[in-house]
Amino acid sequence: MCCLFRLPQLFSTCMAFSLVADMGIRRGALGNWSMSFWCVCFVVTLVISTVDLRELWSRFPYFWSNFTITYACYATLICLSASIIYSITYVQFLPYGPYRDQANAFSCIASVNWYDRGDVTCYVHTVAGLLKVLETFMAGFIFTFIINTSLYLHQPALEWCVAVYSICFIPVALAILLNLGKWQCRLPSLYPIFQLVLSLLSVLLYVSALVLWALYQSNEEFGGQLQRSSDMGCINGLTYTLCFWDRKLTVAILTAVNLLVYVADTVYWARQISVGTGGQSSARDPLHSQEVSLQSSVSP
Incomplete structure (x- = not known):
């Protein structure tokens, strides 16, 4: 089937x-x-x-x-x-x-x-899993648009933005792999707190990336171009490639969208910790919590 x-x-x-x-x-x-x-x-x-x-x-x-x-x-x-x-x-x-x-x-x-x-209960069926999928997907899309290194090379602020995208992507990808292999149950009880700290740190990093990328996109003092017509590559008629102005604007939009996803992830983990038992076991993993509750309900 x-x-x-x-x-x-x-x-x-x-x-x-x-x-x-x-x-x-x-x-x-x-x-x-x-x-x-x-x-x-x-x-x-x-x-x-x-x-x-x-x-x-x-x-x-x-x-x-x-x-x-x-x-x-x-x-x-x-x-x-x-x-x-x-x-x-x-x-x-x-x-x-x-x-x-x-x-x-x-x-x-x-x-x-x-x-x-x-009857399969998968990690991506949970709110935490869906948020992680969105975070990695948006980061992958950003990497696609910054594949041309001319967008950020020799500009330390924009190079920092690229580093932010990579730094935030790695722990999210590892979290997905851990949950796919069902290895999250072997982690310490402070795992949800660790996830909250990572999400909050990612929010702060993405805020800095969004501000810097938007600043270098629009401020002419930093080499930016406020209007699309200022980019000669965008006014040479129809082309099969995106000009630099379009690429930079797309990256800024994707950064803002992924920032909202990270904010939602932070709120989720904060709520899980606040409503959990002592802020630990019940917030550790949604799937693990379901298994524990099921076992306790059938035990004598």
Whole structure:
């Protein structure tokens, strides 16, 4: 049944990048991004379907169920982002034809990822897990737009912003891996307090990054450009790539959005600690708390 649910995903992602590739026109960075998103989702979904059909997941059943559900969340965000990028930016360069809107339609269909949850309780089904997924996804998107080092090299303030994105990304990714492997229960009881401190520190770091990036984006004294028309790369007609002004503005917006996610994460952990028993065990992990409560209810 899981493989049947994944057939529409395979078909929609395959049709999306096949239609764009069959146009036979220059795609540029924007088109290549969308193509790579669809290809990655198609390949990973195909691998997961193959593993399920051959029942290779029996060698690591606990990790596999968590991995497939987590991947479904990321694939939904990736295909949705590809649909937005394709429709808002790249589609304006395409000639009118039958393939122009069909690729975006299939990408939108692919953004709806079906998976069989069953009785599996996964970390990403919790509020904490969803927030961690959003934090890593937004950070990955920021890395995509700052891949051109000319945006920040030889500018210490902007280099600090890039360091902030990396510093905040690493502990969040480790937290997801720990929970996917169900190793969080082996951690000390101060784990929720540690998560709260990390979230609060990430908020402060992202505030500094947002202020500095916006300042260097708009203030001409720091080499910024308040208006888009000031960037010569943005007024040379239609191009297949984003000019520097667009990239910097996009990074600033993504930084602000991820800052809000970190604020929500901080509020979540603060609430978990405040309502927990002594601020420890019940706030340690939502899934662990559910297991403990279930065992206590059935014990004599």
